[in-house]
Amino acid sequence: MSECKTIDxxxxxxxGPLMELITYMKxxxxxxxxxxxxxxxxxxxxxxxxxxxxxxxxxxxxxxGEVWHLTVRKTK
Amino acid sequence: xxxxVVGGGCGGTILANNLARRLASEIRNRxxxxxxxxxxxxxxxxxxxxxxxxxQMMPDELYRDQExxxxxxxxxxxxxxxxxxxxxxxxxxxxxxxxxxxxxxxxTGSRIVPEEVPGLTEGSETFYSEAxxxxxxxxxxxxxxxxxxxxxxxxxxxxxxxxxITFALHDYFKARGIRDKVHIKYHYPIGRIHTxxxxxxxxxxxxxxxxxxxETLFNVKEVDVENQIVKSEEGTETEYDxxxxxxxxxGMEVIEKDKLGAGGWxxxxxxxxxxxxxxxxxxxxxTTNLPVSKTGSAAHFEAEVVAENxxxxxxxxxxVREYDGKVYCFIEAGHDRATxxxxxxxxxxxxxxxxxxxxxxxxxxxxxxxxxxxxxx
Ligand SMILES: Cc1cc2nc3c(=O)[nH]c(=O)nc-3n(C[C@H](O)[C@H](O)[C@H](O)COP(=O)(O)OP(=O)(O)OC[C@H]3O[C@@H](n4cnc5c(N)ncnc54)[C@H](O)[C@@H]3O)c2cc1C
Numbered sequence: 055m056s057e058c059k060t061i062d063x064x065x066x067x068x069x070g071p072l073m074e075l076i077t078y079m080k081x082x083x084x085x086x087x088x089x090x091x092x093x094x095x096x097x098x099x100x101x102x103x104x105x106x107x108x109x110x111x112x113x114x115x116x117x118x119g120e121v122w123h124l125t126v127r128k129t130k
Numbered sequence: 131x132x133x134x135v136v137g138g139g140c141g142g143t144i145l146a147n148n149l150a151r152r153l154a155s156e157i158r159n160r161x162x163x164x165x166x167x168x169x170x171x172x173x174x175x176x177x178x179x180x181x182x183x184x185x186q187m188m189p190d191e192l193y194r195d196q197e198x199x200x201x202x203x204x205x206x207x208x209x210x211x212x213x214x215x216x217x218x219x220x221x222x223x224x225x226x227x228x229x230x231x232x233x234x235x236x237x238t239g240s241r242i243v244p245e246e247v248p249g250l251t252e253g254s255e256t257f258y259s260e261a262x263x264x265x266x267x268x269x270x271x272x273x274x275x276x277x278x279x280x281x282x283x284x285x286x287x288x289x290x291x292x293x294x295i296t297f298a299l300h301d302y303f304k305a306r307g308i309r310d311k312v313h314i315k316y317h318y319p320i321g322r323i324h325t326x327x328x329x330x331x332x333x334x335x336x337x338x339x340x341x342x343x344x345e346t347l348f349n350v351k352e353v354d355v356e357n358q359i360v361k362s363e364e365g366t367e368t369e370y371d372x373x374x375x376x377x378x379x380x381g382m383e384v385i386e387k388d389k390l391g392a393g394g395w396x397x398x399x400x401x402x403x404x405x406x407x408x409x410x411x412x413x414x415x416x417t418t419n420l421p422v423s424k425t426g427s428a429a430h431f432e433a434e435v436v437a438e439n440x441x442x443x444x445x446x447x448x449x450v451r452e453y454d455g456k457v458y459c460f461i462e463a464g465h466d467r468a469t470x471x472x473x474x475x476x477x478x479x480x481x482x483x484x485x486x487x488x489x490x491x492x493x494x495x496x497x498x499x500x501x502x503x504x505x506x507x
Pocket of ligand 1: 168175239417427
């Protein structure tokens with residue numbers, strides 16, 4: 055059964071939001087959805103760039119207040 | 131009050147010693163007892179492995195007897211925990227003993243899992259254990275030139291290690307007079323050459339200056355050992371003659387087996403450092419799931435907060451401090467220069483140019499660690 059997990063990567067400089075996402079992606083199963091929370095302005099472009107290159111799916115991206123909410127699905 | 135510390139590494143040792151001093155009178159009056167369970171009678175200074183890989187430190191310099199580092203009132207046992215029963219406030223150990231506690235601190239660290247990447251164990255050199263660092267040194271000595279590739283698994287402890295090893299390799303081959311025969315290529319998982327933006331901004335022109343090639347968005351997927359090719363999840367590949375890896379990590383198996391946290395990373399409150407859902411369980415160092423560097427430095431600052439809070443809860447019934455995400459990392463920029471990165475949850479590091487005095491400070495710290503881990507520094 056696919057799961058939806060939230061990764062709280064707000065206020066982190068190291069390992070940083072994309073590194074956190076990669077960590078949790080490795081633990082996830084194909085079909086799982088991950089929501090990444092980030093306060094880093096670069097995340098909105100860094101994450102879609104990686105998702106596209108590696109071949110997972112970008113589900114949504116929105117900024118609520120100061121926090122980016124990026125939802126991605128593991129496809130392979 | 132029974133305080134049980136599981137893990138006698140960097141975080142667990144600093145915590146136990148700090149607590150023993152704060153609670154000296156309570157321990158004397160037998161109101162408090164501190165017990166530590168660990169997996170080894172030796173304590174390893176892990177950052178020293180970087181120097182072992184270049185023949186600059188001998189492996190025996192990395193160790194002290196764990197008991198010699200602890201306040202005498204701490205009841206220390208080499209008897210690793212095999213079962214956590216958090217609902218019953220007790221653990222079971224390898225020898226079959228049961229230890230009950232009122233307050234538990236888990237500081238079991240992390241382990242390398244190169245086997246998660248096919249071919250990485252056989253195909254690469256690393257420096258994340260004593261045996262591998264010695265092996266890497268011997269391999270470097272024999273290397274007469276060719277393509278060196280550096281790859282980085284996720285997650286990994288010591289996030290500065292990828293850039294440090296790259297600068298060190300450059301200086302090593304230069305000192306041997308064969309740098310012009312060596313092509314160094316650095317690969318990094320995200321879209322810049324280091325996850326800390328200011329480290330990336332500083333290191334990129336340095337890499338350009340010393341002729342290190344780099345490829346970003348490279349997550350190592352497999353190593354074709356026979357053909358000496360490393361492949362990425364992103365679909366690219368690099369040929370090598372010598373592959374150096376920072377292996378991916380997990381928390382300890384017992385953490386995963388007892389379902390304390392996926393991947394061995396325990397869900398931890400980022401300010402109080404309590405385990406989520408368990409107010410009498412604290413988590414320190416590498417085994418937390420915090421978005422904080424897996425470093426001895428983070429473990430050290432976390433240990434101080436936890437010790438102060440456990441002690442204040444005993445003395446006044448309330449915690450007094452929060453962890454602010456503080457980390458201080460030396461960055462060796464080769465064999466004779468260094469800088470540092472200091473940051474917390476709110477403030478990014480502001481990098482200074484590397485210099486010789488920071489390098490000598492780091493070399494001194496390599497010795498001062500033993501004072502620090504005793505809780506005296
Ligand atoms: C090559 C290298 C370079 C590094 N460089 C730096 C650096 O420059 N700066 C820096 O700050 N950090 C550095 N680090 C990282 C640092 O060493 C670790 O992050 C730090 O040791 C983590 O502390 P810890 O207490 O969480 O775990 P550890 O220090 O690893 O201790 C874990 C302890 O738990 C015990 N244990 C394990 N399983 C059990 C069990 N089941 N029951 C009981 N006990 C158990 C182990 O025996 C050990 O004593 C480096 C690490 C490496 C490998």
